[in-house]
Amino acid sequence: MDIQHVYTKKRSEFGRQVIFTDRAVESIADIPPNPDLSREYISRNPVELAIQNVREFSEHWVNTVRFETENRGINHVEGGWPKDINPLEPDQTSRFRKKTEKEDGFTRSMLSLGNLVEHTIKQNNIVDIYENYFQNLEPDVVEEAPYAKTVNIYRDPHKTRRAANHISWYADGARKLAVSYCNLEFQSGTNDSFIDSYIWDTENPTKPDLHLKPISPLVCIEFNPKDTHQLVGGCYNGQVCIFDTRKGSTAVEQSLIENSHRDPAYKTVWLQSKSGTEFFSASTDGKILWWDTKKLSEPVETLILDIEKKGRLENALGAMSLEYESTIPTKFMVGTEQGRIISCNRKGKNDAEKIGNVFPGHWGPVYALQRHPNFLKNFLSVGDWTVRIWSEEMRDDCIMWTKPSVHALTDGQWSPTRSSIFFTTKMDGTLDVWDILFKQNEPTLSIQVVDEPLHCLRVEEPHGRLVACGSQNGTVTLVELSDNLCVQGKSEKALVNGMFDRETRRAKILEARGRARRDARGKSAHGEKTEKATTDGATLESELKEADPIEKAEKDFWKIVDEEKRKRDRKAALAGEKAAAEAGETTQAEEAAPATAETTE
Amino acid sequence: MNDIYQQPFVVHDASNIINETIESTLEHQLYQKTKVNLWTSNIVETIISALTKANKSFKYIASCVIMEKNGAGLHTATSCFWDNTNDKSFTIRWENTTMYVIVTVYGLSI
Numbered sequence: 001m002d003i004q005h006v007y008t009k010k011r012s013e014f015g016r017q018v019i020f021t022d023r024a025v026e027s028i029a030d031i032p033p034n035p036d037l038s039r040e041y042i043s044r045n046p047v048e049l050a051i052q053n054v055r056e057f058s059e060h061w062v063n064t065v066r067f068e069t070e071n072r073g074i075n076h077v078e079g080g081w082p083k084d085i086n087p088l089e090p091d092q093t094s095r096f097r098k099k100t101e102k103e104d105g106f107t108r109s110m111l112s113l114g115n116l117v118e119h120t121i122k123q124n125n126i127v128d129i130y131e132n133y134f135q136n137l138e139p140d141v142v143e144e145a146p147y148a149k150t151v152n153i154y155r156d157p158h159k160t161r162r163a164a165n166h167i168s169w170y171a172d173g174a175r176k177l178a179v180s181y182c183n184l185e186f187q188s189g190t191n192d193s194f195i196d197s198y199i200w201d202t203e204n205p206t207k208p209d210l211h212l213k214p215i216s217p218l219v220c221i222e223f224n225p226k227d228t229h230q231l232v233g234g235c236y237n238g239q240v241c242i243f244d245t246r247k248g249s250t251a252v253e254q255s256l257i258e259n260s261h262r263d264p265a266y267k268t269v270w271l272q273s274k275s276g277t278e279f280f281s282a283s284t285d286g287k288i289l290w291w292d293t294k295k296l297s298e299p300v301e302t303l304i305l306d307i308e309k310k311g312r313l314e315n316a317l318g319a320m321s322l323e324y325e326s327t328i329p330t331k332f333m334v335g336t337e338q339g340r341i342i343s344c345n346r347k348g349k350n351d352a353e354k355i356g357n358v359f360p361g362h363w364g365p366v367y368a369l370q371r372h373p374n375f376l377k378n379f380l381s382v383g384d385w386t387v388r389i390w391s392e393e394m395r396d397d398c399i400m401w402t403k404p405s406v407h408a409l410t411d412g413q414w415s416p417t418r419s420s421i422f423f424t425t426k427m428d429g430t431l432d433v434w435d436i437l438f439k440q441n442e443p444t445l446s447i448q449v450v451d452e453p454l455h456c457l458r459v460e461e462p463h464g465r466l467v468a469c470g471s472q473n474g475t476v477t478l479v480e481l482s483d484n485l486c487v488q489g490k491s492e493k494a495l496v497n498g499m500f501d502r503e504t505r506r507a508k509i510l511e512a513r514g515r516a517r518r519d520a521r522g523k524s525a526h527g528e529k530t531e532k533a534t535t536d537g538a539t540l541e542s543e544l545k546e547a548d549p550i551e552k553a554e555k556d557f558w559k560i561v562d563e564e565k566r567k568r569d570r571k572a573a574l575a576g577e578k579a580a581a582e583a584g585e586t587t588q589a590e591e592a593a594p595a596t597a598e599t600t601e
Numbered sequence: 602m603n604d605i606y607q608q609p610f611v612v613h614d615a616s617n618i619i620n621e622t623i624e625s626t627l628e629h630q631l632y633q634k635t636k637v638n639l640w641t642s643n644i645v646e647t648i649i650s651a652l653t654k655a656n657k658s659f660k661y662i663a664s665c666v667i668m669e670k671n672g673a674g675l676h677t678a679t680s681c682f683w684d685n686t687n688d689k690s691f692t693i694r695w696e697n698t699t700m701y702v703i704v705t706v707y708g709l710s711i
Contacts, residue, residue: 003653007711023681028692029666029703031675038672 068206146433146445147482151466152205156181156474158194164470166220167458171228176201176209177458177468179476180218182236184264197221197233199245202466202478213249214241219264225326226276230293234265240281242293259298261285266319272326280324284337286316288344305334305342309352317342323369325376331356333379335366341381343392357395362388368412374419374493378500382412387424387434391504396511399503402434403441411456417464418488419496425454431469433485437495445485449477615652619693619704622647632669632699641665648706662707669700683709 078087085092100106154177156162162181170176180197195217198208212218216237224230231243233251238261241251261283271278277293278300286306289299305316318337325331334342341359348354362383371379377392378399385405388398407426415421420437421444429450432443452472460466464486467479626640626647645663652661668675681690687710695702 003650005653005656005658007658009711019684020682021685023683023685025678025680026690026692027676027678028705029675029677029694029701031668031701033674034670034672036672037670041671 066206069204144482144484146485148431148433148445148447148467148479148485150449150477151480152202152478154179154200154205154208154476154478156198157207158196158474160194161472162194162217162474163455163472164474164476165455166218167456167468167470167476168222168231169458169460169468171223171225171461175203177476177478178212178221178223178231179468179470180221180233181474182217182219182264184219196249199231200476210245211249212243212251214243214251215239215254220267222268222270222279224270224276226270232268232270232279232293234268234281234283236264238262238265238283238285240265240268240279240289240291240296242296253293253296255291255296256298261287261289263318267322269322269324269332271324272329280322280332282319282322282334284318284320286313286318288319288322288334290346301346303344303354304351305336305355306351307340307342307355307358309355311351320365321367321369323371323379325371328376333369333371335361335369335381335383337365339363339366339383341366341369341390357392359390359395360397362386364408367410370412370414372414372419373416375497375500380412380414380422382409382424385409387412387422389436389500389503391500391507393504394507394511397507399500399507400436400440410454413457413459415459415464415486416461417486419493420499421485423457423459423467425449425457425469427453429454429471431457431467431479433481435485436499437492447479449479450475614655615691615706615708616693618651619648619691619706620695622651623693623695623702623704627695627697627700627702630697632667634669637667641667644702644704648704652706652708658711660709660711662709664705666703667700668703670696670698675701675703677703679705681707 081087081093081096085096087093156164160183162183164179164181165184166180168178170178177200178197179200181194195214197212197214197218199210199212201209212221212231212233214233214235216235216239218233219236220234222232224232229245231245233241233243235241237257239257240255240260242253243250244252261281263283263285265281265283268279268281270276271280271290278290279293280288280290282288286304288303288305290301291299304311304313305319306312307317308315317340319334320337321335323333323335330346332344332346334344336342339361341361343356343359344354345356346354361381364384366381366383368382369379378389379392380387380389381398385408387402387409389400390398405426407428407430410425410427412422412424415423418435421433421435424432424434424443426432429448429452431447431449431454433445433447434440435444438444449469450471450473454469454471456470458468460468465481467481468476469479470476622644626643630636630640644665648663649661652659652663666675666677679690681688688708690705690707692703692705695704
C-alpha cells in the first residue's frame with residue numbers, strides 16, 4: 001500500500017503547543033455471550049491433518065496460436081554513405097574514402113580498432129569451438145526404452161473430411177511429403193467435396209507446398225524415384241495421371257478412361273527401367289496394367305488376376321496392394337481383396353505364365369505387402385487383424401505371424417535400417433513398432449498418434465527415423481523415433497537371418513510331417529509303401545530327436561549324476577571295509593584307496 | 602490559524618466509505634478462518650486508501666475486528682486524549698449470520 005500525502009505547513013506553526021483534552025471512554029462493542037450459538041459447534045476429536053513436505057506445484061499448459069509465416073525477399077541497397085555521395089559512382093566513393101583516410105583521427109582510430117579486432121580474432125582462433133570430442137570413439141550402447149515423439153502435424157486446410165490414404169516421401173531426402181486424400185467410404189456421395197491432394201514441406205505444417213488438382217480424387221500417389229519432380233497418382237475413377245511439380249497443379253498427363261481401370265486404382269508403383277518412365281497400377285477390378293508415361297492413352301500390358309490361369313475377368317481377384325522390389329525387376333507380388341497373395345513374373349508370354357505362386361494370405365483384403373529390404377525371400381503382409389511374415393519357399397503357410405489384435409490393421413512396412421523392426425497402423429489410431437528379436441507377442445512400442453483410425457504409414461527411406469501416418473480426418477502426423485529403433489546393432493542382421501531360417505525350416509518340417517502322415521493314412525488302406533512313408537517319417541523324427549539339445553542335455557545330466565552316485569557308494573563301501581578290516585589289511589586297502597582315487601580322478 | 606488546516610473530520614462521509622467497504626468484502630460470506638486475515642487486511646487498507654484520497658490533512662487509524670458467532674462474548678472500549686475540536690473517531694458495527702464485524706476509524710488532525 002503506497003499512499004502519499006503531501007501537505008504544507010507554515011513554519012510559524014511548527015512546534016505549536018498542543019491543546020489536548022481527555023475524551024470519555026466510549027464502548028465500541030458490547031456483545032454478550034450467547035450459549036445458543038455455541039451449541040451449533042461440536043468438538044472434533046481427533047483432528048486429521050494431512051501434511052506433505054513437498055513443494056506445491058500447479059500445472060498449466062498453453063497451446064500457442066499457430067504462427068503463420070511467409071517467406072519474402074528483401075532488396076538491399078548499399079547505404080551508410082553521406083547524403084551527397086551517390087554510392088553508385090565509383091569516383092565519388094573513392095574521393096570520400098580518400099578524404100576520410102586523410103583525417104587526423106583516422107590512423108589512431110584504425111590502430112585502436114585494429115587492436116580490438118585482432119584480440120577478438122585471436123580469441124576465436126584459440127579454441128576450435130566446432131571440434132567434435134571423442135569422434136573416433138564409438139558411443140556406448142545405452143539400453144534405454146524406445147520412444148517416439150510427434151514432430152509435426154499437417155492438417156488438411158480444407159474443411160471437408162477426407163481420409164489421407166496414401167503418403168509418399170520425396171525421393172531425395174526427407175524434405176517433402178506427397179499425400180493423397182480421398183473419401184473412400186462406400187457411396188459417400190460427395191459432389192462438392194474438395195478433390196485436391198497436397199505436397200507438404202516438412203518444415204511448414206500450416207500451408208501445403210503445392211496443391212495437386214486431379215480430375216477425380218487420388219487414391220494413391222508416388223514420387224518417381226528417378227525424376228523427383230514427377231508423381232504418379234491413381235484416381236478414384238480408375239484413371240492414372242502424371243503430375244509434374246514444375247508444371248503446376250493440374251495433371252500433365254492422364255490415361256484414357258476407356259483403357260483404365262474400372263475401379264479405383266488402389267496402387268501405382270514405379271518400375272525400375274532405364275528411362276524411369278514406366279509404372280504399373282493395380283485395382284480391385286482384377287487387372288494389373290503397365291503404363292509408360294510417354295503414352296498414357298493405353299496400357300503397355302495387361303494382366304488379369306485369375307488364379308486358375310484362364311484369363312477370365314469374372315473370376316479375377318481384385319488387387320489391393322502391390323509389391324515391387326527394384327533389385328528384382330521382373331518379379332512382383334499382388335495382395336488381393338480376397339486375401340490371397342499372388343507372386344507374379346512379368347516375363348511371361350501369357351497370363352498363365354505370368355501368375356506364379358498363390359499364398360493363402362489373410363482372411364480379408366491384404367492392405368500392405370512388402371519384401372524385407374535385406375532378406376528378399378521373406379516378405380510381410382498386413383491384413384485382417386494380423387501381420388504375417390512369409391517365406392517364398394513356403395507356399396502353404398506363413399512362417400511367422402502376430403497375435404490377432406483388437407483393431408483391424410491398415411498398413412505396414414519394414415524399417416529400412418533395422419532388420420528386425422516393422423511398423424503397423426491400426427484402426428484405433430495407434431502406430432505400433434514391432435521388434436521380432438525383442439518381443440513377438442506384442443509390439444515393442446505402441447504410440448497413440450491420433451484418436452481416429454490411421455489409414456496409412458510411410459517410413460522415410462534412407463534413415464528410417466521419421467514415420468508419417470495419415471488418418472481418417474486427413475491429418476498427417478510426422479513421428480520421430482528414438483535412436484535404438486533406427487540404428488542397427490552389429491549382429492542384428494545375422495540374428496534375423498537365423499530366425500527366418502529357423503522358422504522356414506520349422507514350417508518345412510511341419511509340412512513334410514503333415515504330408516507324410518497324410519500319405520501314411522491314405523496308403524495304409526491300400527497297404528503298400530507304408531514302410532517307406534514311416535521310415536521317412538522315422539528318419540525325420542530321429543533327426544529331430546538328435547537335433548533336440550534339451551533331451552541330450554538331460555541325458556548327459558543324468559549320466560553324470562548316476563556316476564557320482566556310484567562313486568559315492570564305492571567310497572562308502574571302501575570305508576566300511578577299512579573299519580571292518582584289521583591293521584593287517586590296511587596296506588591292501590591303502591593300495592586300493594589310491595587306486596580307486598586314481599580311477600575316480 | 603488558518604481554517605484550511607483545521608477542517609473537522611467529516612463523519613458521515615467516512616461512515617459511507619466504511620459501510621461500503623465492509624459490504625463489498627463480506628457480503629454473503631460465511632466465516633472462514635482461512636480467509637479472515639484476508640478480509641481484515643482488505644477492509645482496513647481500503648478504508649485508509651479511500652480516506653486519504655480525500656486529501657485532507659488528517660492522520661488516520663483504522664482497526665477491524667471480525668469475530669465468529671459461536672457463543673462467545675466480546676467487549677471493547679476506547680478512550681482518547683486529543684484535541685477534542687478537530688479530532689474525531691467513528692465506529693461501525695456490522696453483522697451477518699456467522700460473524701460480527703467492528704470497524705473503528707480515528708481521524709487526527711495534523
